Amino acid sequence: xxVLAVGNLREYFHDALQGALAHQHVAVEDQTEQYVVNLxxxxxxxxxxxxxxxxxxxxxxxVQMLSDALEAPTPQERERGxxxxxxxxxxxxxxxxxxxxxxxxxxxxxxxxxxxxxGVLAGGLCRGRRQVLGRxxxxxxxxxxPLVDALNExxxxxxxxxxxxxxRLYELWLKTGSPRARQLLRxxxxxxxxxxxVQN
Numbered sequence: 001x002x003v004l005a006v007g008n009l010r011e012y013f014h015d016a017l018q019g020a021l022a023h024q025h026v027a028v029e030d031q032t033e034q035y036v037v038n039l040x041x042x043x044x045x046x047x048x049x050x051x052x053x054x055x056x057x058x059x060x061x062x063v064q065m066l067s068d069a070l071e072a073p074t075p076q077e078r079e080r081g082x083x084x085x086x087x088x089x090x091x092x093x094x095x096x097x098x099x100x101x102x103x104x105x106x107x108x109x110x111x112x113x114x115x116x117x118x119g120v121l122a123g124g125l126c127r128g129r130r131q132v133l134g135r136x137x138x139x140x141x142x143x144x145x146p147l148v149d150a151l152n153e154x155x156x157x158x159x160x161x162x163x164x165x166x167x168r169l170y171e172l173w174l175k176t177g178s179p180r181a182r183q184l185l186r187x188x189x190x191x192x193x194x195x196x197x198v199q200n
Contacts (some may be wrong), residue, residue, distance in 0.1 A: 013040040013154075020150035023128060024180060032139045036147065043091045045098075064088060067069045069117075079124065082117045086140065090115025094151025097172060107148075107154075108175045115144035149180035156184075166190065 014037045021028065028036075043049045050057040060068075062085060068189030069081025093110040119141035140147065170190065173181035185191070 009044055010037060010041045013037045013044075016154045017150060020153040023153060024146060024150050026143060026146040026150060027134070028139055028143060032136050032143075035136050035140070036151075039087050039091060040151075043087075049088065049091065059088070062110065066113065066117070075124075079121060081123050085122065086114045086117035086137075089117065090140070090144065091150070093148045095155045097148070097152055097155075106175060108171060111144055111148060111176060115141050118144065123133060145178060146175060151176055152178075152180060 014033075017033060017037055017040070021033070047057065065081060065085040065088065069078050069085060072078040072081050089110045093107050093114065097107050111116050118137045122134050122138035122141055125131065125137065166185070170185055171180050172178060173185060
């Protein structure tokens with residue numbers, strides 16, 4: 001594996017995201033694309049992703065982030081808390097989907113929490129001067145899974161699949177219905193047929 005030297009991280013993420021979105025056939029507004037590029041650039045520095053605690057740097061559980069946001073004393077703190085929940089969920093689901101194997105909390109949880117956080121933010125910003133930001137949050141909420149797939153593509157650019165990874169990819173497809181996961185499985189020679197649900 002080679003290390004790719006990047007002169008400008010923001011430009012790298014911009015180009016990589018545009019390529020992944022085009023490959024995934026996902027269209028987003030320019031402001032939404034810029035928001036995601038800024039998020040990736042910010043979280044490229046691990047200290048921005050983790051928070052200080054008595055035990056050192058760690059990531060706060062999503063449910064704690066939600067609780068903190070809902071119990072925030074001001075509307076601004078509530079908004080910041082929901083934004084962080086959405087941002088962290090999108091980044092983790094997009095770049096670390098393979099690490100959820102055999103864990104209690106799975107990618108579908110991150111997708112649900114992040115999409116809902118952005119949706120709540122969008123609803124609160126539907127009027128006034130911050131309408132543009134409200135539309136960005138609305139699009140992030142509506143296209144959360146396709147954006148996760150695009151970020152997965154960026155993350156997987158240098159990844160080699162083991163047998164365990166293939167099984168995890170199949171589990172991911174079963175849980176989320178991700179078109180990208182199904183496409184990757186097909187590329188690996190596996191035709192992931194839809195699973196028939198048993199009705200009682």
